[in-house]
Amino acid sequence: MALIEPEDFRLEKLQELRRLGIDPYGGRFPDTVPLQELVEGFQENEGRTVRAAGRIANLRAMGKASFLDIKDRTGRIQLFFQLDRIGEESFHVHQQLEPGDIVGVEGELTKTRTGEITIFVVTFEVLAKALLSPPEKWHGLRDQEIRYRRRYVDLFTNDEVKALFLKRADIIRAIREFLHARGYVEVETPMMQLIPGGAAARPFATHHNALDTDLYLRIATELHLKRLLVGGMEKVFEIGRVFRNEGISTQHNPEYTLLELYEAYGDYRTMMDLTEGLIAHLARDVCGSLALPFGEAQIDFSPPWPRKGFWELIEEHVGIRRGDAKAIRAKAEQIGLEGALTQDPDWLALHVLDKCVEDRLVGPVFIVDYPKSVCPLARAKPDDPELAERFELIVAGMELANAYTELNDPQEQEVRFRMQVGHEDERERIDRDFLRALACGMPPAGGIGIGIDRLVMALTDRASIREVILFPLLKPQEEPDEKGPTPQ
RNA sequence: GCCCCCUUAGCUCAGUUAGGCAGAGCAACGGAUUCUUAAUCCGUGAGUCCGGGGUUCGAUUCCCCGAGGGGGUACCA
Numbered sequence: 001m002a003l004i005e006p007e008d009f010r011l012e013k014l015q016e017l018r019r020l021g022i023d024p025y026g027g028r029f030p031d032t033v034p035l036q037e038l039v040e041g042f043q044e045n046e047g048r049t050v051r052a053a054g055r056i057a058n059l060r061a062m063g064k065a066s067f068l069d070i071k072d073r074t075g076r077i078q079l080f081f082q083l084d085r086i087g088e089e090s091f092h093v094h095q096q097l098e099p100g101d102i103v104g105v106e107g108e109l110t111k112t113r114t115g116e117i118t119i120f121v122v123t124f125e126v127l128a129k130a131l132l133s134p135p136e137k138w139h140g141l142r143d144q145e146i147r148y149r150r151r152y153v154d155l156f157t158n159d160e161v162k163a164l165f166l167k168r169a170d171i172i173r174a175i176r177e178f179l180h181a182r183g184y185v186e187v188e189t190p191m192m193q194l195i196p197g198g199a200a201a202r203p204f205a206t207h208h209n210a211l212d213t214d215l216y217l218r219i220a221t222e223l224h225l226k227r228l229l230v231g232g233m234e235k236v237f238e239i240g241r242v243f244r245n246e247g248i249s250t251q252h253n254p255e256y257t258l259l260e261l262y263e264a265y266g267d268y269r270t271m272m273d274l275t276e277g278l279i280a281h282l283a284r285d286v287c288g289s290l291a292l293p294f295g296e297a298q299i300d301f302s303p304p305w306p307r308k309g310f311w312e313l314i315e316e317h318v319g320i321r322r323g324d325a326k327a328i329r330a331k332a333e334q335i336g337l338e339g340a341l342t343q344d345p346d347w348l349a350l351h352v353l354d355k356c357v358e359d360r361l362v363g364p365v366f367i368v369d370y371p372k373s374v375c376p377l378a379r380a381k382p383d384d385p386e387l388a389e390r391f392e393l394i395v396a397g398m399e400l401a402n403a404y405t406e407l408n409d410p411q412e413q414e415v416r417f418r419m420q421v422g423h424e425d426e427r428e429r430i431d432r433d434f435l436r437a438l439a440c441g442m443p444p445a446g447g448i449g450i451g452i453d454r455l456v457m458a459l460t461d462r463a464s465i466r467e468v469i470l471f472p473l474l475k476p477q478e479e480p481d482e483k484g485p486t487p488q
Numbered sequence: 489g490c491c492c493c494c495u496u497a498g499c500u501c502a503g504u505u506a507g508g509c510a511g512a513g514c515a516a517c518g519g520a521u522u523c524u525u526a527a528u529c530c531g532u533g534a535g536u537c538c539g540g541g542g543u544u545c546g547a548u549u550c551c552c553c554g555a556g557g558g559g560g561u562a563c564c565a
Contacts, residue, residue, distance in 0.1 A: 007498070009516055058525075065522040082522060099515080113523045136499035136514050138526060143499085145557045157499095200565055246564040247489095336562080350565055374565050402565090464558095475556065 006131035013096040014129050020093060024129035029053050029104035036075035038109060042117050045109050052077065052119060053104040053127060055156060056097060058137055066094070067118075070103065071156070078118040079105055086121060093126075099137070100130030148472055167286070168456045168468060172239065174286050175259060175452075178278050184235040184261060189224035191217055191241070197431045198222030198377070201244040204254075217243035220449065221260045222377065226406065227437045229262055229445055237261035239452065250464040251398060254473050257452040266446035267379075267405035268389045272366055275393060275401060275448060276303040279364070279455070287459050294396045294461050297362050307366040307391070314349060317357045328352060346371035359397035366391045376416040378404035379444075393450075395458045403448035410438035 006014075017024045032053045038045065054070035054077075064083040069076055083091045097103060107121040135141040140157045147154040147161070155162045176186065194213070196203035198220030206215050221238045228236045242258045263270055283301040284290050290302045311322035320327040325345035332348040333341065335355050349371060358367075368391040372380050378388035389405035407413050417430045456468040466472035 007516080060524050060527050061521090062524065062527080063521040065524085067524045067527085069525075078525070080523075084522070112525090114525080116523085116525070118523085133498050133515060138514060139500040141499075142501095143495095143557085145495095146499095148557090202564085244564070247562085249561095249564090250559080252564065338563085347565070354565085370565090376565090 007133060010098065010129070010131050010133070013098065014131065017093065017096050017126060017129065022093060022126060024126050026104065026125045026127040029125060029127055032104065034074040035070070035072045035077045038077055038119075039075060039117050042109065042111075046111075048109055049106060049122070050109045050119060051104065051106045054102065056099050056101050056103060057134075059097070059099055061095075064091075068097065068103075070105075078112070078116050079103075079107070080112065080118045080120045081124075082120070086123070090123070094121075094124065097126070098130065098133075100132070100134040101126065102128035102130070144466075145474070148466055148474055151470055164460055164462070164468070165470060167460055170286050171282055171456055171459060172452065174282055175239070175278065178281060179237050179261065182235070182274075184237045184263075185233055187225070187228060187233065187236050187238055188240065189218075189221050189228075189238060191243075193218050195429045195431045196220075197429070197434065199242075199244075201246060204243050204245050219244050221258065222447065222449070223431055223434045225260055225262050225447070226442060226445075227434065229264055229406075230437045230440050230442045234264035234443065235262070248473065250466070251454065253453065253465050253469055256465070256469070259450040259452055260447065262406070262445050262447040264443035264445045267444065268368070268391055268403050268446050270446040271403040271448040272305075272307065272391060275403070275450070276305055276364075282455075282459060292459060292461065294362075294458060295463060297396065299362060299364065299396060299458065301364060305364045305366055305393075307368050310349075310353065310367055310370045310387075313357050313367060314353055317360065318352060320349075320352075331356070344373055346373045350374045358392075358394055358399065361394045361397060363393070363395040363397075364400075365394050367394060373419065375404060376419075377407055377413075379407045379409075395454075398454045398458065399451070400454050400458060401448055401450040403446065406442070406445045406447050408438060408442040408444055410435050413438055 014024050029051070032051045033045075035052060035054060038050060038052060052070070052072070054072035056068050057071045057076065058069040060067040066081050068079040068081065070079060081091065081094045086094070103124055104127050105119055105121045105124040107119040107123070109117070109119055112118050135153065135157050141147055141154055147158075155165070179186070192206065192208070192215040194215065196216040196219045198218075199222070201219045203216035203219050206217065207213070208215055219242055221240060221242065225236055225238060237259060238261075239257065239259045241255050243255045244252075245254065246252060248254065261274075263274070280290060280301045280303050283292055291298055291300045293299075308316075314320050315322070318331060320331060328345045328349050329341060331352050332343075335352070337343075337348060337351050337355075353367070368389075369381060369384070369387040370378075370390040370392075372378070372386055372388040375388040375390045378390040381387045381389055391401075391403050392399050393401035393403075407416065414430070414435055417435075453465050453468050456462070457465060460468065462468050
């Protein structure tokens with residue numbers, strides 16, 4: 001049995017095309033003009049013979065003539081098929097076309113009586129026969145599950161969805177250009193690692209057969225990018241996927257795109273300036289305004305952004321003063337934090353901030369100077385050594401970025417790794433080669449990680465991370481077919 | 489993990505108030521129509537009412553269990 005079941009009426013048209021000796025899955029169709037250009041450049045091209053290709057979005061048959069709208073990546077144009085113009089045979093072929101099919105046409109670019117820019121088709125080819133019907137033309141595809149599972153349908157049906165992913169691509173390209181213009185070098189570091197480090201998250205495990213070695217998908221790029229600082233690549237960045245084996249929510253996808261960058265001889269202030277500059281540039285020049293809507297709120301990305309102390313915010317929102325371990329424990333217990341009585345108070349404070357403060361902040365706001373014990377990779381503040389030079393950037397209640405003045409003292413780093421607090425399974429295994437790299441001398445540096453998916457959410461007013469990831473992870477719905485991957 | 493909500497035709501959705509032959513629009517099919525554009529007009533067909541079990545003379549509807557999805561919560565420095 002076939003894995004998909006085509007619709008009968010479409011199969012019949014497919015068979016009719018084949019009977020007529022026409023391959024319903026044509027090949028190369030050169031010399032087409034993007035549809036938007038045809039429409040916008042109509043003045044210069046009126047009356048010319050043009051070639052165009054696209055998917056049939058709508059079809060209005062009038063008996064001996066019909067109008068079809070086709071869409072390509074740039075726009076939409078109307079086609080006019082007329083019996084007298086193309087002859088009976090061709091007209092019969094054209095009657096096998098349906099919404100969803102992909103056609104290439106050649107004809108005269110002109111206007112209809114009603115003034116609509118239209119290609120009066122002379123010849124055409126069927127480039128792909130669709131065996132499944134596209135969604136309904138008025139409402140389109142609304143069902144969120146189908147939108148996520150069959151993103152290809154979502155994309156060709158819902159123009160605003162395609163526009164969003166084009167904007168995501170624009171944002172990422174603009175990030176690269178911004179960084180290249182400032183002398184950063186883009187690199188790629190291993191996704192498969194022996195020790196997943198640089199963050200505290202459960203990793204995905206895999207196995208290399210030839211080496212008979214367990215490997216983990218990376219949870220961050222930090223430790224490798226710092227090795228490159230040691231190697232003399234003084235301004236580096238990587239935009240890549242990281243993988244965290246944690247829950248799924250409107251703000252979490254198990255694989256997500258992270259920008260990490262490091263700049264030698266800088267610190268976390270350097271990173272704040274850079275972040276403000278970068279994101280303000282993206283808002284203004286890619287998204288059109290420094291003030292962007294997010295749900296009911298309005299986010300103003302005009303720099304400079306407020307910088308608020310970690311303890312300052314806790315005092316302001318929760319009323320607990322720095323160092324009041326008892327009050328922190330009480331609050332942690334009140335909000336039901338696991339380990340409220342046993343965990344390190346700084347670790348609890350971090351979670352209290354996460355629960356009680358962050359989602360109230362519209363931002364953008366930098367939360368600065370975290371307790372040192374919860375930042376094992378960050379350098380201590382010289383004038384207040386219980387705090388670390390770390391900030392998080394909050395926008396629309398989301399953690400968008402996390403940055404440090406990087407710790408470059410190898411002995412201190414080893415101690416900090418060993419003292420790391422938190423749950424057992426959150427603790428990093430110690431990456432000895434990373435310590436060895438630090439021991440070779442790493443320049444002082446500022447570094448930052450920016451969650452690209454959440455950044456795109458903030459810039460495009462989307463409440464769910466699934467809206468900005470082309471293929472978000474969902475539970476499998478169908479049985480994998482015989483040749484597909486088999487679950488362990 | 490827990491809580492709430494959703495699942496009816498290819499698509500968008502009604503509906504079964506209170507259990508009694510399953511509904512609309514679009515799409516499809518047949519017909520008319522050589523300038524329409526949400527084309528129009530006439531006609532037709534279309535369903536595992538998410539799955540399984542229970543109650544009942546009878547369940548899409550009520551009850552129980554389950555699946556998928558959405559939202560929330562927990563977890564995720």
